[in-house]
Amino acid sequence: MSHLVIELALWILLAFLVGCILGCLLRRLFAGEPAAAVASGPSQFTSVTAPVPPAPDVKAETAAIVAEAQALAGTPARPTGMAAARGGTPDNLQRISGVGPKNEKTLHSLGFFHFDQIAAWTPEEVAWVDDHLKFGGRIAREEWINQSRLLAEGKEDEFHRLYGTGGVRNKAGETESGTRTRKD
Structure with a gap:
């Protein structure tokens, strides 16, 4: 064998x-x-040496073409994100009603770490994020921009009145709803 x-x-x-x-x-x-x-050295083949043009910056050209196509098609442009959180510490985006751990991680991967970034989104940028994340109007429906603006400006009392604890548990270990998040 x-x-x-x-x-x-x-x-x-x-x-x-x-x-x-x-x-x-x-x-x-x-x-x-x-x-x-x-x-x-010489061989049976004759070769003509032509100067080689420098390689084009493909990423820059592609980005320019995509931006021009989006402008012509009327599709919204992506909001500007950041490479990392300012000071190395991101805001707790889960305080925004409708943002859970998975959405927060996705927002971080897109470069959104702070409330003021989300508060500054234009309607076109909201449409891009909504379409990109397949939220189906969720950002406008849950008022992420207004919630982010209140949190960025430090208006905790008004935020609490309108949106409750924003998913954060109170001293009793419960979450509270606000006037805008209360389900009747």
Whole structure:
């Protein structure tokens, strides 16, 4: 039985070597002359060396094309995000009614870490975020902009009156609803 395994291994090795030899021959026949041979001197092939233009900045061109297409199509542009939270500490976006841990993580991945960023969104930017996150009008319906504005301005009493604790538990361990978040 072991002699069959050894014989099989030898046949596989032989097939590998034959494949390598055939591959080298076919590459030399069909791939042309290697670059080292062209640089070393004259050959049967004449090559014309043309100056190589610098590579274009593909990312910048793509961004410009996308922005122009969005402007022509009337689609909203993405709001400007940040690479990281100011001071290394983001605001607790879960205080906004309708933002849970998953939405907060998604907002962070898009570069939104602070209430003032969300409060500054224009209607077009709200439409982009709403469409991008597939919220179906949730941002406007749950008044994220107004909630963020109140929290950014430090108007805790007004926020509490309108939106309750914003998902944060009070001293009794309960969340409270405000006049705008109360379900009748």
